[in-house]
Amino acid sequence: MAAMVVAALRRGRGSCSSRVFAQSFRRFASTLVVAEHEGGQVKPSSLSALAAAEAVSKENKVSVLLGGSGPALHKAAEHAASSHPLVSEVLVADSDSFAHPLAEPWADLLRSVQQKGGYSHVIASSTSFGKNLLPRAAALLDVSPVTDVTAITEERVFVRPIYAGNALCTVRYTGVDPCMMSIRSTSFSPTTTEAMSETKVAPITQVDLSFLSEGSLGKSTWVSLTSQDTERPDLANARVVVTGGRGLKSAENFKLLEQLAEKLGAAVGATRAAVDAGFVPNDLQVGQTGKIVAPELYMAFGVSGAIQHLAGMRDSKVIVAVNKDADAPIFQVADYGLVADLFEVLEELLKKIPDKK
Numbered sequence: 006m007a008a009m010v011v012a013a014l015r016r017g018r019g020s021c022s023s024r025v026f027a028q029s030f031r032r033f034a035s036t037l038v039v040a041e042h043e044g045g046q047v048k049p050s051s052l053s054a055l056a057a058a059e060a061v062s063k064e065n066k067v068s069v070l071l072g073g074s075g076p077a078l079h080k081a082a083e084h085a086a087s088s089h090p091l092v093s094e095v096l097v098a099d100s101d102s103f104a105h106p107l108a109e110p111w112a113d114l115l116r117s118v119q120q121k122g123g124y125s126h127v128i129a130s131s132t133s134f135g136k137n138l139l140p141r142a143a144a145l146l147d148v149s150p151v152t153d154v155t156a157i158t159e160e161r162v163f164v165r166p167i168y169a170g171n172a173l174c175t176v177r178y179t180g181v182d183p184c185m186m187s188i189r190s191t192s193f194s195p196t197t198t199e200a201m202s203e204t205k206v207a208p209i210t211q212v213d214l215s216f217l218s219e220g221s222l223g224k225s226t227w228v229s230l231t232s233q234d235t236e237r238p239d240l241a242n243a244r245v246v247v248t249g250g251r252g253l254k255s256a257e258n259f260k261l262l263e264q265l266a267e268k269l270g271a272a273v274g275a276t277r278a279a280v281d282a283g284f285v286p287n288d289l290q291v292g293q294t295g296k297i298v299a300p301e302l303y304m305a306f307g308v309s310g311a312i313q314h315l316a317g318m319r320d321s322k323v324i325v326a327v328n329k330d331a332d333a334p335i336f337q338v339a340d341y342g343l344v345a346d347l348f349e350v351l352e353e354l355l356k357k358i359p360d361k362k
């Protein structure tokens with residue numbers, strides 16, 4: 006992969022000398038991790054953001070920000086308090102205003118917490134929520150965020166993909182604090198529970214919400230959440246993903262992939278062409294404008310391998326592709342390729358793979 010060095014993002018306000026002065030007196034990094042939670046647990050993508058905070062500095066003082074309301078929030082706060090050895094405090098914003106991932110109130114919250122805490126770094130995961138929140142909060146704080154970070158080489162030097170993942174760019178952040186970034190969770194492995202010391206539990210503090218006003222809610226309102234009632238793993242974190250492309254030909258045929266996913270304990274993914282054709286909803290889309298995945302096994306059926314699709318799955322550990330066109334670009338990234346009719350292959354796989362117990 007080509008590597009490029011790109012310096013100078015956005016110069017902060019104030020003179021260069023005052024910036025150098027301020028930074029030379031900051032001995033340790035202090036990071037605010039904006040965490041998401043579900044069912045009383047910090048989401049795996051946010052645990053990856055904690056791993057990224059460790060990559061910023063082993064001596065990083067990490068605060069975790071959680072928002073929402075009710076018992077699930079407090080359970081998640083307890084989980085966060087013992088989720089990583091570097092976590093020094095958990096900040097809880099207990100209000101219905103943060104119960105849903107609406108960027109407006111969350112950006113206000115982030116600004117307020119940053120202004121009080123003076124963190125050197127703010128990290129969120131590149132989820133739909135993180136991608137929505139970070140630029141808005143960065144604008145309020147008058148800094149430029151660095152997005153989709155895949156590696157951290159120094160406290161302010163990051164690697165991120167460009168040109169739909171075809172090149173990696175090394176970026177030095179030269180702006181004022183905070184250095185805000187979104188990270189690709191597939192690039193930072195969360196700390197395992199075994200690696201955690203049992204005694205380390207960070208204190209939990211309530212955030213002062215006096216900054217909240219009617220204006221904080223902005224123009225957006227929460228309507229509803231539609232989610233599929235399925236036992237299958239979340240696409241972004243699944244160990245195995247089976248993806249279908251336009252070659253599946255219909256929503257009905259996608260059910261074959263769902264049966265395979267059921268047997269393998271896998272998540273189902275799709276190309277944009279399959280989503281646009283109405284075969285599956287768009288939250289299954291993998292790629293540049295969909296989800297970024299890096300499972301241990303990625304199986305692609307009837308997927309041509311367009312550059313925008315590869316951008317979302319090329320980091321998978323093992324890639325298997327089935328396509329009837331031997332020249333399909335997907336075979337250039339596949340570890341195992343089968344030139345065959347996908348329907349014949351699926352039928353055989355469904356027959357031979359036993360049901361999951």
Ligand SMILES: Cc1cc2nc3c(=O)[nH]c(=O)nc-3n(C[C@H](O)[C@H](O)[C@H](O)COP(=O)(O)OP(=O)(O)OC[C@H]3O[C@@H](n4cnc5c(N)ncnc54)[C@H](O)[C@@H]3O)c2cc1C
Pocket residue numbers: 249250251252253275276277278279290291292293294295296306307308309310311312313314317327328329330333345346347348
């Ligand atoms: C700005 C932008 C962003 C985009 N973002 C994304 C994105 O996030 N994700 C994404 O996926 N795409 C994205 N796209 C679209 C992308 O360019 C491709 O159009 C899309 O990925 C193609 O999907 P496909 O492989 O399913 O369809 P096709 O390219 O039509 O390929 C279908 C494949 O199925 C094979 N096939 C057909 N029948 C069979 C059969 N019976 N057995 C075996 N093989 C069969 C064919 O040989 C063919 O290779 C984006 C495009 C743009 C411009």
